[in-house]
Amino acid sequence: MAQDETISPAEDAAVLEALFDHSPTGLLILDPELRILRINLTRPALHNVDLAQIVGRHITDVYDLSAPGEVQEMLDGVLESGAPAQGHLVRVRPKGAPGPEYLFSVSVSRLESPRGRVWGLLAEMLDVTEREKVSARVHVYGAVRQYVGQTLNVVTTCEELVRELVPGVADIAVVEVVDAVVRGENPPPSPLQREVPLRRAAVCRSGGEEQIQAHPVGDVRALPFTTPYAQTLADLEPRLVALGPDTPWLAADPRRAEAIRAAGAHSLITVPLTLRGTVLGLLSLYRTRHTDGFETGDVTLAVAAAAHTALCIDNARRFTREHTIALTIQRHALPLRPATPTTVETAHMHVPSETGGGGGFDTFALSGARTALMVGEVAGQGIHAATTLGQIRTAIHSLASLDLEPDELLARLNDTALSLAEERVVLPPADRPPLAGSCVYAVYDPLPQTCTIALAGHPPPVVAHPDGTTEILQAPSGPPLGSAEGPPFATTTLSVADGSVLAFYTASLPQISPSPDTLQRVLRHPERPLQDLCDDVLYRLRNDPCHGDVFLLLARTHALPDDQVAAWHLEYAPRAVGTARTHARHQLAHWGVDEETAYTTETIVSELVTNAVRYGTPPLRLQLIKDRTLTCEVHDGNPLAPRLHHAKTIDEGGRGLFIVAQLAQNWGVRYGLDGKAVWAEQPLSTTRR
Secondary structure (H helix, E strand, O other): OOOOOOOOHHHHHHHHHHHHHHOOOEEEEEOOOOEEEEEEOOOHHHHOOOHHHOOOOEHHHHEEEOOHHHHHHHHHHHHHHOOOEEEEEEEEEEOOOOOOOEEEEEEEEEEEOOOOOEEEEEEEEEEOHHHHHHHHHHHHHHHHHHHOOOOOOHHHHHHHHHHHHOOOOOOEEEEEEEHHHHOOOOOOEOOOOOOOOEEEEEEEEHHHOOOOOOOOOOOEEOOOOOOHHHHHHHHOOOEEEEOOOOOHHHHHOHHHHHHHHHHOOOEEEEEEEEEOOEEEEEEEEEEOOOOOOOOHHHHHHHHHHHHHHHHHHHHHHHHHHHHHHHHHHHHHHOOOOOOOOOOEEEEEEEEOOOOOOEEEEEEEEOHHHOEEEEEEEEOOOHHHHHHHHHHHHHHHHHHHOOOOOHHHHHHHHHHHHHHHHHHHHHOOHHHOOOOOEEEEEEEEEOOOOEEEEEEEOOOOOEEEOOOOOEEEOOOOEEOOEOOOOOOOOOEEEEEOOOOOEEEEEOOHHHHOOOOOOHHHHHOOOOOOOHHHHHHHHHHOOOOOOOOOOEEEEEEEEOOOOHHHEEEEEEOOOOOHHHHHHHHHHHHHHHHOEOHHHHHHHHHHHHHHHHHHHHHOOOOEEEEEEEOOEEEEEEEEOOOOOOOOOOOOOOOOOOOHHHHHHHHOOEEEEEEEOOEEEEEEEEEOOEOOO
């Protein structure tokens, strides 16, 4: 076009007509008073009346705007400043109409005459309703992928799902899970049988209003058959259902029907929670009177969210099952009763970790009225940790039966852990957790009232004396169990007065205590019942998750009463056998032991003293202990162990220890710095007096 050519008014009108007739975006011309002069919107539903009834009216008289105040402020700002407004999102609905809302991206420019006179506004309105719906659904699904399944807990996973779906997708969201799944059991195959109960795991409502609930969270019930909920679980197909006062299936579930009517719900989506052909539960979404009904895109989103959640629920179910098995194994590995109630009182506290750690404790009786106390934990979690702890505990019992000193026992236990680790090398990496752990092993002897302790990478115990003073035992610690190298294990022996309390614990206890000296402060009153002390420690703990099991074992020590022990020094000569039998006979009569047990004991004493005189060295000593069992001990100065010998028919001797083994409930050899003690135990029964 030549520079001197100008556009005529007719051409202006033609351009305007073409723009309004063919523009892909909606156009709206307003006068300075914001009255509509001309309109062309891409949504016919927004002006389904005669345009002559719209022109000349204020925009807010024609349309319901989501934020009329903000829109008014934007339009006035463009009129005053002339600066255009770009990309404002405005929700629009025909005035007073119950139809859906439409979302427009609105850009506004001021219209001026060639002389600068302002005569109105031009608004370009791009319909972004579908685009924003898709974007919102993508955002919600991203949030579901990110935030649902952060914990290995079935109910928590369901709660995370409903929080992400309300209010972005639905006004009300309900998740019901097959009750067996919550307990960690295998889910039932599809189709779900009518009688299978579901647990209402999570409910979320927009606005936080108190509304009528069909069933409370935690309620367990089967779904009525003739409803969309049951049908969805029968054929595993999602459903989009319109709700109304005359919906026929509501009569099959009166309580749910009452809640639906009270909430004003008019649209429902039901989606099964399924995985690999098994049914885990049901997701139900509702929209109420304040929002539009669901669309097909909402169903697609609900199906995708349900698929992700089903996988997370199944992971949590598997963890729950493994955790339950691990706790069962661990619980059965714990001692059922105190080992020696006469000389050691015990109480314990256990705070399981969320992942099922491998911690544990044990108390068991040793020869000579002694008591073994053990607290330990192994690396890992779940079934692997629980079974490893069971193997370690069995090894400790086997080694303790050899009457080993605590340091030697831990050294051999470490060798056992290394052997177990070598055996696991052939397993796949997923089934080969590291075999490492820590342990404290202590032996309390009530006769000298001493406690000998050895540590393997474990925190030292706290000692509470009868006067209320406490201390953390300063004891050297050897390497953790499973270490191929490290300093040797060492023992620490301390004297413990009658009524002292020893506190053994796992490393997780100090981590969740409000202060490092929590345990010591509680033990400043050691005369209190031990279980009260354990409870007091528990009540002071923070509610923080711990990485391992928290175990606390308290042991209050007592001396063995003098009248339950009898000892005699014997002459190192053959006639010591008769002297020993006489001492034993008189003492057993004084204790009121029945004749059969007394005769058996005299025989055992005779054989042990004979064996000591023949193969041992002086000094020679006989000791009888009446505690949980009747124990006979013969001490001599020879550190060499006697050997059980199965004598031949023609042999004149060599049957002593064989006879002892046949008569006694248990027998063994215990070594000391001054020789050895051969001991034998029998069940104790006394005559009536």
